[in-house]
Amino acid sequence: MLYAGVDLGTSAVKLLLMDGEGKIRKIVSREYPLYFPHPGWSEQKPEDWFTQTMEGLKELLADSDKKELAGISFGGQMHGLVILDKDDNVIRPAILWNDGRTSKETDYLNQVIGKEKLSEYTANIAFTGFTAPKVLWVKNNEPENFAKIEKIMLPKDYLAYKLSGVHCTDVSDASGMLMFDVKNRCWSKEMLEICGVREAQMAKIFESYEAVGTLLPEIAKELGVSEDVKVVAGAGDNAAAAVGTGTVGDGMCNISLGTSGTIFISSEKFGVDKFNALHAFAHADGHYHLMGCMLSAASCNKWWMDEIIGTKDYAAEQKQIEKLGENHVYYLPYLMGERSPHNNPNARATFIGMTMDTTRADMTQAVLEGVAFALRDSLEVAKALGIQIERTKICGGGAKSPLWKKIIANVMNLKVDVIESEEGPALGGAMLAAVACGEFASVEDAAAKLVRIVDTVEPEPELVAKYEARYQQFKQIYPTCKPLFDVLV
Secondary structure (H helix, E strand, C coil): CEEEEEEECCCEEEEEEEECCCCEEEEEEEECCCECCCCCCCEECHHHHHHHHHHHHHHHHCCCCHHHEEEEEEEECCCCEEEECCCCCECCCEECCCCCCCHHHHHHHHHHHHHHHHHHHHCCCCCCCCHHHHHHHHHHHCHHHHHHCCEEECHHHHHHHHHHCCCEEEHHHHHHHCCEECCCCEECHHHHHHHCCCHHHECEEECCCCEEEECCHHHHHHHCCCCCCEEECCEEHHHHHHHHCCCCCCCCEEEEECCCEEEEEEECCCCCCCCCCCEEEECCCCCEEEEEEECCCHHHHHHHHHHHHCCCCHHHHHHCCCCCCCCCCEEECCECEECCCCCECCCCCEEECCCCCCCHHHHHHHHHHHHHHHHHHHHHHHHHCCCCCCEEEEECHHHHCHHHHHHHHHHHCCEEEEECCCCHHHHHHHHHHHHHCCCCCCHHHHHHHHCCEEEEECCCHHHHHHHHHHHHHHCCHHHHHHHHHHHHC
8 A cells, every 4th residue: 555644844845655665656845935924924825735735646646556545644844823714714824833923922921821830731831933822922913813713723734634624633743832731642721721712723632643534525536546545643743754763662862954953852751851941742653752952953054055155065065174073163053043952032153263273164064063062952951851862863954964974973972873764754654644554553663664774873982072072162152142142132
C-alpha cells in the first residue's frame, strides 16, 4: 500500500509518497504566499494551503496506482491560529508561528495570570508565537471576528478537516497552543476560560497515529482514490520530523538545523523544566518530549552568506575554516529575538571579539559555532533535569554541512548520527499514516524498521575540551548584553 505525508511549511507544502517498505516513491512541493500586513506580523490564507495541497496530491499520485493509497497524514507549522465561522468558512487570514503582534497578550499571560499558573495548567509558559496569545489578540483587537468563532484550529488540522470533514487536532500540535493540558492530554479548562472560549469551539483531540476519519466522497472523487483512504491526525512539524528521524521512545535526541533550530528529546515520562526554558509537549509516539527551540539557526548562516558576504557558495566559505576550537570571535545567533532558553524577543544578534587580524573565515566560523553554542544552552537545561544524552540524530538544511556536523558533535560532546533519508515532517507524516493503517504495530516499530543510520560523527576529546572552554566564555555574553538589548528596541 501507499501512504502520503503532507508537510505544511511556512513557504510551501511538501508532499511525499511512501510504500510499506519505507521506499520514497515521489516528492512534490507547491508554494503559496506569505503576507506581512504590518511590521512584525506574519499571515497566510488557509484557502491557499488547501488549494496547493490538493494540486500537490494530484501531482504526487499521477504516476502511481491510486487504488493503493491507504492513508494520508500530516506534519505542519505549529502555533498558527485558524478560526472558522458557523459555516466553516475562514474568518480571517491565519496568524502564524513567527508573528510578533502578541507581546501585550503574552506579557498579560506571563505576568498577570502568572508563569506558575500557566505551567500548572499547560506545562508551559506564554511565548509570542503560541496560539493562546493570538486568541486573546483577536478578542482584544477584532471583537467582531472573535464573536464569529465557531472553531479554533491549527494549520495542518485545517487540511485534515477539509479532507475528512472532521474538526480535529493531535496531542503534539495542541501542546503548542498554551490551551492544552499536556500531562493529561486534554484541553485545559482553566486556559479556555482565560481565553474566553468554550471547549465546543476546540477541535477533537487524537493521538498522532490515529485516523480521524476517511476522505470525503467529493475529495476522493477529485483525487481519483478510494473513499476508504484514512485521514490520520499527524503531528506538529518538530514531532513529525522526530518520527521521520526515529527519535521516538525513551531518551532519544534529534537536532534540527533548519530556518529555526531545535533540540528534541523524547521521553516515556512527563517532565517539566522548572524554569520553563524548554517546551514540555506530548509526542507523536504516544509519550512526551522536551524541546528547545531557537528562532534562527541555518537562517543565521544564510543571512551571513547571502546578505553580508554576498555569496551562494557556502561550501567554499567553509573550506577556509581550519582551526576549530581556537576562534576568538563569538556570535550570538538572535536575529529574530530568541525563544529557548532565554524567551526574550528583544535579544539581538551580536559579534564580539574581533581584532585587526580577524578574518572573514573567523566570522563565518563564529556564526556556525554560535548556533551550536546556543543549542548547547538548551542541552544544559536538559542535563540539569537529570537527562543524560550520549548521541543525537541530525536533520535540516544545515546538516548537509560536514563541518557544521563536526562542530555540533564537539560543542555538544555527542555522537551525531546521520540518517539515510532526511525528509523530515513529510516522511514522519507518511509513517504515521502507515501506523494508522496497520502497516506497523506502533510508531516505534515503524521507526525501528524504516530509519537507517548511514554515518556517525564522533566527538574528539581534544576538540571537546577546547570547545568546553569556549562555551564557558560564550554563555557569559548574553547575560552581559541583555540590559543593552532591552534599551535598543
